[in-house]
Amino acid sequence: MRIRRSEDRGSFKLDWLNAKYTFSFGEYYDANNMGFRDLRVINHDTISASGGFGKHPHQNMEIITFILRGELEHKDSLGNTEVIKPGMIQIMSAGKGILHSEFNPSPFNETELFQIWVTPNELGGKPSYSSFEFSNNIKTNTLNLIASNNSEDGVGLIKQNTEIYYVEMKDFEMSFEENSSYWVQMIEGSATIDNEEISNQDGVSIEFDNIKLSSKNAKALIFKF
Structure with missing residues (x-):
């Protein structure tokens, strides 16, 4: 197990x-x-009102956006336009190449999000875009699957054998599993993992180790590999 403390992360700032x-x-x-x-x-991004990323290219990457607060307007070279909100996950499979832009559509409020990149299981594939709304199906103290590479799961689809779960913990x-690897990305609150305290925005890598996670009150993303 290895903890990546939030205060040790790299940082970058622009006016927006x-x-x-x-x-x-x-x-x-x-x-x-x-x-x-x-x-x-x-990447944990906070975008000022009306700020955002202009049109730019990507190739051979699964790009996942998870909104923490506010909204984000997506436009891409496939003709997709969508505003994503908390309770939604956006997945862009860049494949052989795609152009997109991402802007905060609000003139007043900030947008806060995780942008997540996962390497795909194939290179040069057909680019695609999708979103999945999970907010109505969340169960407390349950690993709620929100993305996988299995279309039969009925969740966000990524081109890699990785599962992404969202969990809201209350006395949890x-x-x-000892035969799998995990990344725990804290969103808010605090938890204990293998007798170590973790809190808001900390990350933890776990490789083939049957350790325990507990929390009185927290939210997190859990990646299973």
Whole structure:
């Protein structure tokens, strides 16, 4: 088990953007934090009112957006336009190439999100875009599956054998499977994992270890590899 403390993440600022980088990204380089398994990027972005990323290209990456608060307007070269909100997950499979832009459509309020990159299981594939609304199906103290590579799961579809879960914890305890690897990304609140305290925005990598996670009150994303 290895903990990536939120205060140790890389940072980047513009007049409209405050970004925290769990792994190396852009001009931020940390040889000890290049990713975990198929997980390449977790960027914690806060975007000012009317701010955003202009049109830019991507290739060969599964790009997942998880909104924490506010809204984000997506436009891409496939003709997709959508405003995503909390309780939704957006997945863009860049494949052989796609252009897109992402803006905060509000003239008043900030947008806060995780942008997550997962390496795909195929290169040069057909680009695609989708979104999945999960907010109406959330059960407390349950690993709620929100993305997988199995279309029969009825959740967001990614081109990699990675599962993404959202969990809202209230007096919660779970054990991780010893034959799998996990990344726990805290959203808010605090928890205990293998007798270590973790809290808001901390991340934890777990490899083939049957350790326990418990929390009185927290929210998190859990990636299973």
